[in-house]
Amino acid sequence: MTQLVNMPLPSAHGELPGQMYERLRELIIRGRLPAGARAVEAEIAVRFGVSRTPVREALARLHHEGYLAAKNLGRRTQLIVAPLTIEQMRELWRVIGALEGLVIEFVSCLGAARRRQIARELEELNDALERVSAARPRNADDVFDAQIKFHERFISEYDGPVVLSLYRTVRPQVERYEWAYGAESEAELAPSAGEHRKIIDAVRSGDAHRARAAVEAHWANALTRTSAVISRILGKPRAP
Amino acid sequence: MTQLVNMPLPSAHGELPGQMYERLRELIIRGRLPAGARAVEAEIAVRFGVSRTPVREALARLHHEGYLAAKNLGRRTQLIVAPLTIEQMRELWRVIGALEGLVIEFVSCLGAARRRQIARELEELNDALERVSAARPRNADDVFDAQIKFHERFISEYDGPVVLSLYRTVRPQVERYEWAYGAESEAELAPSAGEHRKIIDAVRSGDAHRARAAVEAHWANALTRTSAVISRILGKPRAP
């Protein structure tokens, strides 16, 4: 669960707000703070042994980024953990696909030698993913981790503050859904490695267009697969 | 300058932080607070007649969104107005293209009647744009406004919190650059209306793929044109 993407997170002011933000976000992503749970400043403050001030800042940020929803009543605002909805999930998957699409386009325009190296490493990561996917008994965390590592590999090649900043805010939201729905379980994840291979091929050949399309298709398919899982869980089938 | 996109902006807590955010952002976008200028909490607080608390919250947000940059010294963080760079501009234009691409894809999947209606209105807005562009003497603000109105028209059709929220944070950053460089001056804006027409056609015919490509091409071209303007201003030519 060591993700580059979540790591440095230069927090605005002191360290406390940033820490509070990360800890709270982690609690939300992991479902430890369930959707609908109220986020009370004072309560959180005492729980973490800090004053309300840093908590306030963290909550405001979580609110802006969509982890918390505001129940506006009169002049005040109660913050609750935002609900998970299929609609938002669809949106998040499309956005993450678009963002990774921009990144892979960039990566596909690097020099040939560099691209070959990246492709090689991506293949290793993809092999690792297939291995842990095929392992019996399968460790869900390992699969999750391997998935992340693959995507991180090419994300880390990109360096533009705008896209990375957006990615860093969107990606954890995706993870929240993946956690909530134990995503990509069973046979659903098998096609993933194959899609990864298409991405790798496109990167190796420097075909930015194809790479982008492959990444977006990958996320679109992942959405379909995860939706299927959710439908099965909820018992009500739903077209993607 | 009445932009739907900037309007409601549900602010986290009270009203002051939201107001401070908007006012400060506007000052930055319009260049009234020039790049590199320090943002001192207390100073801003007295200037607007509020305490440091709401200012802090506004500054933190502006920082996260990239309007302010942190000069980290030791344990403190000095915030300065973020510099404008060509690299960031390229990134912003690509991101806004991607986001509007997602939106137009959605719009292109609406019902035929609805699409026709939207296309009709977009054509009117585009005609208006051509009129104010051709007017002599030309009013730069009118052109700016007409451009915005066109894009807003189809953005307003979309309703998904994720994409809209990202759009609302990215779009003003684009405006900051446009303001700084008096973008799309002179002949550079002539092709814009033609590109808009391609977008309209694609929407009318419900071709989501083509619509998206047209929007992205539009922003890519706008980047080229604006880069050209900047190169001319700075005197150092630069390939897009």
Place this chain on the structure above:
DNA sequence: AGGTGTACTATTGGATACAATATCGCTGTC
């Protein structure tokens, strides 16, 4: 018994107070 008004409580929004520290300038010495 039911409805209504009122006092209380919980919680937010904003302001202020306090502590830490980096920066700047001054002074004194070599």
Place this chain on the structure above:
DNA sequence: GACAGCGATATTGTATCCAATAGTACACCT
């Protein structure tokens, strides 16, 4: 005259305090 040390200043980071208010519960009145 330059440099080192030290004190003053500016500014941030955190905690606390106060005011406003929505929700709640209880009691009282009809």
